[in-house]
Amino acid sequence: MSDSHFKGLNTRLLHETVERTSYGETSEAIFLTSGFVYDSAEQAAATFTGDVTHYQYTRFGNPTTDALQRRLAMLEGAEACIVTATGMGAVSSAILSHVKTGDRVVASRALFGSCYWIVANLLPRYGVEAIFVDGDDFEAWAEALSKPTAAVLLESPSNPMLDVLDIARIADLAHSAGALLMVDNVFASPVGQKPLELGADVILYSCTKHIDGQGRVLGGAVLGPKQWIEETLQPYTRNTGNALSPFNAWVLLKGLETLPLRVDAMARNAAAVADFLADAPGIVQLRYPGRADHPQAELARRQMTNGGSMVAFEVAGGQEGAFRFLNALKLVAISNNLGDSRSLATHPATTTHMRVGAEERTRLGITDGAIRLSVGLEDAVDLIADLQRGLDALKA
């Protein structure tokens, strides 16, 4: 059934683009198969010439991964989608399929670690110029985009300090330089922010995060214009083998059924936790895009539908304080993953951002006392009691 007359996102995610087999299953079927068979040699030949539409091989296409692609494209209002083995598979394929030697790429400085590595280390190896810009420095964006540019990559809110970047304004600058604007929308999730409506051309996801949201599988997605997806990205992912397992696609389809419910509940919890921590003794600084004291609060309100599920804060006492806080937690687990139904906290300076070096961390505002908290689906009352344990440990 491909009706598109439903108004609510929950209904649409449960019913739109869902196809049933002749068995009439309630839950979507999973096609866990690497290959497909043909009725005749003629049908096989016609499939390869393109005269007949038939699945060939799961690296090229599979009914379950296709279902996920249709569902995600529907969710974002995108013309097309390709799913990949991981979020980094999505980012690397989107960029590498698009650029060639001699091109330039402009990126925001505050990027997920592996995204930063691709732009800073991999692209120059292939003769692609890479330029980093501080997210809120518009002169720097304008200067960097005063020359023809192939792609702009940004992340908002950013990892880990939750800077909010003006996507619409950067989109204008990117387009005037002839660039495709690619937005890593992982921290906001598909429910919290609509980059295409703000002028972005391509959206990148780690489906590992909120879309699965239950800590089970890795996956990625690229959404964008049909022509670019079909002519630029798809030949790249098909031939380089960046394919998502149909099993993982099926798990992610189940995740999508509850995505808005989960993200809304996580954002409500995150807002409660942020309000509690912001005024607590021992907290030096706190960032939550949904709070009025966030440096880009007004922009966050305009650009996002909620404050998101991530909270960043700095505790007193530097690294020692941060470790004491983390080690005192009994409910919130220490983990560098995020977007999970279970609350997870990490110390970026010694984990996710260990490799970027002290100087770059200072530039990104990642202090030794900084903690990144991914707020899950536990009850806020229990989360707050647990965070109080962390605060008590600071006093000890």
Ligand SMILES: *Cc1c(COP(=O)(O)O)cnc(C)c1O
């Ligand atoms: C996790 C993450 C990625 C990478 O996704 P994987 O599924 O781990 O490969 C990229 N960008 C951001 C912002 C992320 O949080």
